[in-house]
Amino acid sequence: MAAKVLPHEARVYSYDDGVILVKQTMKRPGTGRYVIDTLPDGTHRERHLDPGDDQALGRAVRLAVSGKL
Numbered sequence: 030m031a032a033k034v035l036p037h038e039a040r041v042y043s044y045d046d047g048v049i050l051v052k053q054t055m056k057r058p059g060t061g062r063y064v065i066d067t068l069p070d071g072t073h074r075e076r077h078l079d080p081g082d083d084q085a086l087g088r089a090v091r092l093a094v095s096g097k098l
Contacts, residue, residue: 038063039093049078049086053093066098074098 053074
């Protein structure tokens with residue numbers, strides 16, 4: 030079974046202070062690369078989260094891969 034190519038993915042970063050950052054990425058047409066999804070005002074689609082909150086982490090990743098973060 031071939032893997033389905035999604036238009037969005039999630040990047041997850043862990044900072045030294047314990048904060049987890051989830052960023053939504055989007056597939057750049059024609060390149061096959063995923064880049065950080067940036068809003069028209071220049072901000073990124075991202076969420077800073079408590080690493081102990083599994084429910085919030087799961088929700089952020091699900092939103093990112095669905096393009097709704």
